[in-house]
Amino acid sequence: MTFLPDLPSDADLSPFVEAGLRDLAALVALESVSAQHRMLPETADAVTRLLEAEGFTVRRFPGEVAPVLLAEAGQGPRTLLIYNHYDVQPESPLELWDSPPFALTERGERLYGRGISDDKGEFVSRLAALRAVKARNGGQLPLKVRWLIEGEEEIGSPSLASFVEQHAGDLKADGCWWEFGSITADGTPQLFLGLKGIVCLELRCRVADSDLHSSLGAVVDNPLWRLAAAVASLRDASGRVTIPGFHDDVRPPSEADLQAVAALPEARTPLQDTYRVTRFLGEAAEHQHRSNFMPVLNVNGFHGGYGDAGSKTVLPAEGFVKLDFRLVPDQDPARVVALLRAHLEAQGFGDIEVVELESHEHSGRTSPDEPFIATVRSALEAVYGTAPQVIPSSGGSGPIHPFLHHVGVPVAMMGIGNVGGRVHAPNENILRRDFVSGVRFGTVFLEALAQGE
Amino acid sequence: MTFLPDLPSDADLSPFVEAGLRDLAALVALESVSAQHRMLPETADAVTRLLEAEGFTVRRFPGEVAPVLLAEAGQGPRTLLIYNHYDVQPESPLELWDSPPFALTERGERLYGRGISDDKGEFVSRLAALRAVKARNGGQLPLKVRWLIEGEEEIGSPSLASFVEQHAGDLKADGCWWEFGSITADGTPQLFLGLKGIVCLELRCRVADSDLHSSLGAVVDNPLWRLAAAVASLRDASGRVTIPGFHDDVRPPSEADLQAVAALPEARTPLQDTYRVTRFLGEAAEHQHRSNFMPVLNVNGFHGGYGDAGSKTVLPAEGFVKLDFRLVPDQDPARVVALLRAHLEAQGFGDIEVVELESHEHSGRTSPDEPFIATVRSALEAVYGTAPQVIPSSGGSGPIHPFLHHVGVPVAMMGIGNVGGRVHAPNENILRRDFVSGVRFGTVFLEALAQGE
Missing domain, CATH: 3.40.630.10 (Zn peptidases)
Structure with missing residues (x-):
């Protein structure tokens, strides 16, 4: 007392x-x-x-x-x-x-x-x-x-x-x-x-020294498609990370943690009201559980090629993606980076450069x-x-x-x-x-x- | 004579x-x-x-x-x-x-x-x-x-x-x-x-009215992942378009066309010399055949979220992708757009807006x-x-x-x-x-x- x-x-x-x-x-x-x-x-x-x-x-x-x-x-x-x-x-x-x-x-x-x-x-x-x-x-x-x-x-x-x-x-x-x-x-x-822990990364892909006319798209690979396919392979539509081994070290929530989350109020309405969020992940009933206990891959930015009004038929020379992983106990940031690299290599994306940004943190x-x-x-x-x-x-x-x-x-x-x-x-x-x-x-x-x- | x-x-x-x-x-x-x-x-x-x-x-x-x-x-x-x-x-x-x-x-x-x-x-x-x-x-x-x-x-x-x-x-x-x-x-x-014929399109995805902190990535979907997964689903690593029905109307090259292509010289070396291309699609021996006869999806641009130096842990509200399709006889541009829309819908990307840019051309x-x-x-x-x-x-x-x-x-x-x-x-x-x-x-x-x- x-x-x-x-x-x-x-x-x-x-x-x-x-x-x-x-x-x-x-x-x-x-x-x-x-x-x-x-x-x-x-x-x-x-x-x-x-x-x-x-x-x-x-x-x-x-x-x-x-x-x-x-x-x-x-x-x-x-x-x-x-x-x-x-x-x-x-x-x-x-x-x-x-x-x-x-x-x-x-x-x-x-x-x-x-x-x-x-x-x-x-x-x-x-x-x-x-x-x-x-x-x-x-x-x-x-x-x-x-x-x-x-x-x-x-x-x-x-x-x-x-x-x-x-x-x-x-x-x-x-x-x-x-x-x-x-x-x-x-x-x-x-x-x-x-x-949560965090790992911030950049993926970079380059296929040529300068932009090409997109008429060459039948014979020269597209760095933005390669980055898109690499990013797509990192999670599924439900938001679950699909990198092999990524979940191996995840410590399950304790009974006390689960009880605490079960007592939390509904949390979607404030997000809808404040930000007009139109696409949630998971069921409403899972919201707090996911927010507390689920490790996440975020795409913070994706950039390459033409971005102004209308069309430009260019095959860009290069592109990049900014990512963060949000980790839970006991995931190790360094191991996550190693698993990501191995996954990209196994998926045929070994040419994509993985750059670590800033310091990593454990959950x-x-x-x-x-x-x-x-x-x-x-x-x-x-x-x-x-x-x-x-x-x-x-x-x-x-x-x-x-x-x-x-x-x-x-x-x-x-x-x-x-x-x-x-x-x-x-x-x-x-x-x-x-x-x-x-x-x-x-x-x-x-x-x-x-x-x- | x-x-x-x-x-x-x-x-x-x-x-x-x-x-x-x-x-x-x-x-x-x-x-x-x-x-x-x-x-x-x-x-x-x-x-x-x-x-x-x-x-x-x-x-x-x-x-x-x-x-x-x-x-x-x-x-x-x-x-x-x-x-x-x-x-x-x-x-x-x-x-x-x-x-x-x-x-x-x-x-x-x-x-x-x-x-x-x-x-x-x-x-x-x-x-x-x-x-x-x-x-x-x-x-x-x-x-x-x-x-x-x-x-x-x-x-x-x-x-x-x-x-x-x-x-x-x-x-x-x-x-x-x-x-x-x-x-x-x-x-x-x-x-x-x-x-070749051409169709220029823009794909747009939005999940909220303003950017969110990426700590919300467990519960709010990511528009850049959705666009990446949609783009990844449009072709395979070989460059072949994977939209169902896309190849149905393709007229095979004639014997005379095939003979003409067989007589063409090697074409990779000039691309390597001029643009330092590092990633070609297909085998060198297929180069001219692909260039002449293969319909193509190009990603002209992909933009959304943070793009400056270092990291920013943002969950972007929106993003967009610019695409062009290069078509062959007898593919119909309007049918290609319809097939794309149906494919995105079937893949669970019905929320992605498809905007047609400029006029289309038949091959x-x-x-x-x-x-x-x-x-x-x-x-x-x-x-x-x-x-x-x-x-x-x-x-x-x-x-x-x-x-x-x-x-x-x-x-x-x-x-x-x-x-x-x-x-x-x-x-x-x-x-x-x-x-x-x-x-x-x-x-x-x-x-x-x-x-x-």
Whole structure:
């Protein structure tokens, strides 16, 4: 049974919320675009100052393009690891923003700006909660907080896996609070417990040095047909990957994971309403099961030859396809690449070049049965007035695997994102309401964890 | 046995060659780009003046975007129909031209300019030959010449089929001299006797109103995979079209066509040398047979989703594919479209939209056994000093079918193009040598035809 502290009122929280929003405005103003190596040391400095002001000891390590920060503060029998990142996605296309991307702007119920949700808003809401906890506990933080903050998450966290492995001893904790989370449109918190792995690849095919007239199509092979046939061979119409051996290592979902998914609400309607999706895969009843447990092949892009209006009777010299695989436990990214290469070779597509893009990630899931997760769920239910949706795995990916594998810490993902939050897109936003609730949740959660057995 | 007149010497031809090149310079200066509706009536005027100066009666008919000219001159027991066009392809990309596209420019052995080969050079070389014939025959043209000149060939001749059908009586002749032809690098004339048909299509697939995050790939179908699977299902790795019923109407090549193809030289080496082609279809020994007789599916372009450097984990909302089919006798373009639609439906791709682009053309071939072809071959051998390559069908397409079907006239394709002529591309050119030989050939051919039985 989880101990639950009194809920702080809006009035109690107000000074921490307002101070937090000032900190958030200052962080949003720092253009920490990791893909473009913009203002990363400066943003690491600003984060360091905020943490040091709360009594954290901050260590700084070099990453591939941005510093990794590892901070520690507080004393108590329990330890919480928090993972956030201070880098953001590029702001382009600029013309689709309704206010400057690097200026926190409030309009109606929402606060806008690049990184306001992902991930500066999450970081600041947790910092504000920590300040509230200290104020409610005589200036002391009644548990140990280890805070890992990187600046390369938006480029695939290339430094993180080896950092976590090397510093596993410094990251030990009763649980890890992941960098994101979200609240549904009706105010229900979504608690994610896992992430899919990812492999990004490019396939390239070339048949000549320059484009040919398509009258030669009887005697010269077509690189776009070859790529199409190769891509077609990778999955079937149901979406199941058809590469031999691909499913061999898939760990079946546990009974607890299956039960959690069985309790999740219908999820197609929001997709239909928001995106007018016309072609779903699988039956409606399988939706959540597929989303949580199914490894996937995505075609991100396919390009070659003529693309303007009308026709041009060209036989293109070359083309390329961008792919991502979303993996589940215990699929190994390197093995997936090897299986893909062997499959293409066996299908007669050995001429198609396979280029690996960026770093790969393994999937990972924390069990809903973990005691740490029970504390998270109780705190969420207390603050939001409704039980959270417990989602065993996001369809998305992230560097969860080294935390599970090297540190052995359970991971919970809860935060302040919203379904219309336009993360990675123009007009990224959070709801003010979710920020306030996030500070309240953090306060309750930290105290509950500190006082638990 | 074909009567062959004396070959005119270079000195005999010189005044006609030089006058022809002046006419050609004037025509090249007219920017008659049919795709852009540029200077089409003006160019029709210029062509009309050149023909009227040689005693032609010229009738002018409205086409879809450019006038169709039908001219007639000469008297004799034999009639020759000539088909040319006065429109040209767009000159873009301008920066790849080494001299202004609309200024005839001589450099080394070659004359450069848009349309200098396709098709203004062909037209003028024939006009120059006709002047030489008149000079050698007391100012008279000893055969009837009917000259059909359109201005919409480069946009698929949308007006021609119905024009030819309506004016079939005015187009009757012993044979038709087609608008193009070519000379190999070693000086051997290539005589084409047929063209493939063509159908240009676009396939479109859409699954949502906007792009989605690829984490949704387990539950939302991927339009690029659907297009890839649809395209893959249209042919096999050998290049054979796999749409049910597609081959039903294919007329097998005649014994004469097969014999002609068996006599053709090896054709892969030039493609390897010029374009560094690395993936041929079929065996080397089948090359000419495939090129002449095989119907083909070409993928001209495939576009959708992310196409820049690195990866972007997007599930695109939509994509499209541009296709052309090259058809053989007696395949019907409309039936091919219907079979494609039925095939896609049967394969589960009924959601993929099939858009027809531009006008379709039927294939057509003239038999190598035609008496008119014997005259052409004899004249070619006499002028070029070597027997022509007789090619039953080009891999390319054009409006041959209405001439065969409605007029019933045998068609022969011989001219002044060269393998490095860059037709439709920057630095379009002809060899001065081929222009002179073309005028000589025209002179000999017209006289041989006029005096034949």
